[in-house]
Each structure stands twice: as structure tokens, then as C-alpha cells.
Amino acid sequence: MLDPKADKRTRSRISVNVPATVRSKDTNAEVTAVTRDLSMGGVFLYTDRRITEGSKLEIVLILPPELGLGEKQWACCQARVVRVEDGDQFGVAATIDRLDMLPEIPT
DSSP states (O other): OOOOOOOOOOOOOOOOOOEEEETTTTTTEEEEEEEEEEOEEEEEEEESSSSOTTOOEEEEEEEOOTTTSSSHHHHHEEEEEEEEOOOOEEEEEEEEEEEEEEEOOOO
């Protein structure tokens, strides 16, 4: 019998703590988050506010070099929440439907 909680990822993820800004496309609410792990196809992050399963998100973050895309690069991801875990912070697992690289913003 198959384990219903078996890993369904199609791409391997890397463990990385990267700050991110998350905007719900449903409510236009914006929250800050920190990633736990990341791949080109999905992300798991922690937020202080609950995000509803099934929500469509826009996530802006810096992709780390460990993803194999070269140096750190800003990206905007269109994602969909597939799971939410309650705890001290809310854990949010999302699939990335689209990933756009952003130009570097000079500081």
C-alpha cells in the first residue's frame, strides 16, 4: 500500500533560508516570509499570517546560486498553495507555475 504522504516532488529541492515577499493574488495582501527549501518547481516557506490552501501567490525573492542559475538573481514567481501547516509560524508549500527573472536593482 502506498503512503498517502509520500513525497510527490518532481525536482529536488535545496535547503535555503531566503527572505521573500509574498502577495496573495486573491486578496492583494502582502506578507514577509522566509524559505525553508526551494526548487525551480516549488517552494516551502514560513509566514506569520495564514495563507489559504489553493491561493494564488506572487513571490519575490533572490534565487541562490545553489539552484544552478549562476550568481544570486532576483525572481518573481507565480505560485499556487498546495499545503499549509499550522504552528508557531505557518508553513506554506506551493508549486511554482511561472518564474520570471527580474533585473538587478542598484542600491
